[in-house]
Amino acid sequence: MNDLRFALRQLTKSPGFTLVAVLTLALGIGATTAIFSVINGLMLKALPYGEPERLVALSDRFDEKGMTKVPLAPPGFRDWSAHNSVFEGMAAFRNGGFNLVEGDLPQRLRALKVSAGFFDLLRARPLLGRGFHAGEDSDGSTHVVVISHGFWQRHFGGRPEAVGRTLRLDGQSYEVVGVMPPSFRFGGADLDLWVPLVFSGEDLADDQRHAHSLSAVARLKPGVTLAQAAAGMKDLSLRIGEKYPEMKGWTANVVPLHDEVLDRKGVG
Missing domain, CATH: 1.20.5 (Single alpha-helices involved in coiled-coils or other helix-helix interfaces)
Structure with a gap:
């Protein structure tokens, strides 16, 4: 004092x-x-999703060959999604693009192709309409599309009647089923739309196990730690390697989605 x-x-x-x-x-x-x-x-604002601390990014790795972050192949994603014991859900995605055909000149749009459960997994609610229903990523299903807030403003003038309208993308008709809020930026700020990621029977054939083309995100089950998830996926990868000898040595990268976002931004 x-x-x-x-x-x-x-x-x-x-x-x-x-x-x-x-x-x-x-x-x-x-x-x-x-x-x-x-x-x-x-x-904190990098991940505007529900319970973002439970979201992880997944990729393949082959340590003996120094391959530490490799995209998934469709058969591997299917196996991981169906047989893991540590995730509440998984979703795959990859970049895509479409030509919007209206008028004389086509407009190139940037898109992300995603599993049907993608928006539910992230707990991201559309501003208008809905996300994708189960089965809308099945081969032969009706074409649907969710559009970004920016594209909604530019193309539809922000009118609610955009939901239910049709877009002609690469010569195919897609029904607009939802509009995402401006805060939703998964896939980049300049993304125009999301469409279901459809796998054909050929995509899922065993001879496509090295067709590495997918990114994936998953949500940890309640109470499951990152270390437990990594251990569980390592065990699953070993079992897959026993069944498919060409997959021996491959395992899973399990990292917080938050870290993956910062890594892609070049932060840290």
């Missing part, structure tokens, strides 16, 4: 020093606040 009184007396006797001290403290607090704001923007 005596030290505090002495410090206060010294500050009172030296108003110039007091001003410098206060300004220094204010600048320090301001800098800390600014740094926190940047970190908050990168770390």
Whole structure:
């Protein structure tokens, strides 16, 4: 207490020093606040999904050959999705593009092809309409599309009647079933639309186990840790390798989706 009184007396006797001290403290607090704001923007706002701490990114790896992050093949994704014991759900996705044919000149649109359960897995609710129903990623199903907020504004003028309208994409008719909110950015800020990722029988054939073309995201079951998930997927990969000798040595990368987002942004 005596030290505090002495410090206060010294500050009172030296108003110039007091001003410098206060300004220094204010600048320090301001800098800390600014740094926190940047970190908050990168770390906390990067994943605007329900319970993002339970979301992980999945990829293949083959350590003996130094291959540490390899896209999945459709048969491998099918096996992981069907036989894992650590995830509440999994969804695959890959980049795509379409020509929107309206008028004289086609417009090139950027798209992401996703599993039917993609939006439910992320717990991302459309602003209008709905996401994809189970089975809409089956071969031969009706063509449907969910559009981004930006495309909705540009192409439909932000009108609610956009849901139910038809887009002519690569010569095929797609029904607009949903519009995502502006905060939803999975696949990039300039993405125009999402369509179901459809696997043909040929895509899922065993001779396609090295057709590495997919990214994947999964949601941990409640109570399952990242280490437990990695161990469970390692065990599943060993069993797959026993059944398919060409897959021996391959295993799974399981990383927080948050880390994958920052890695792709070049942060850290």
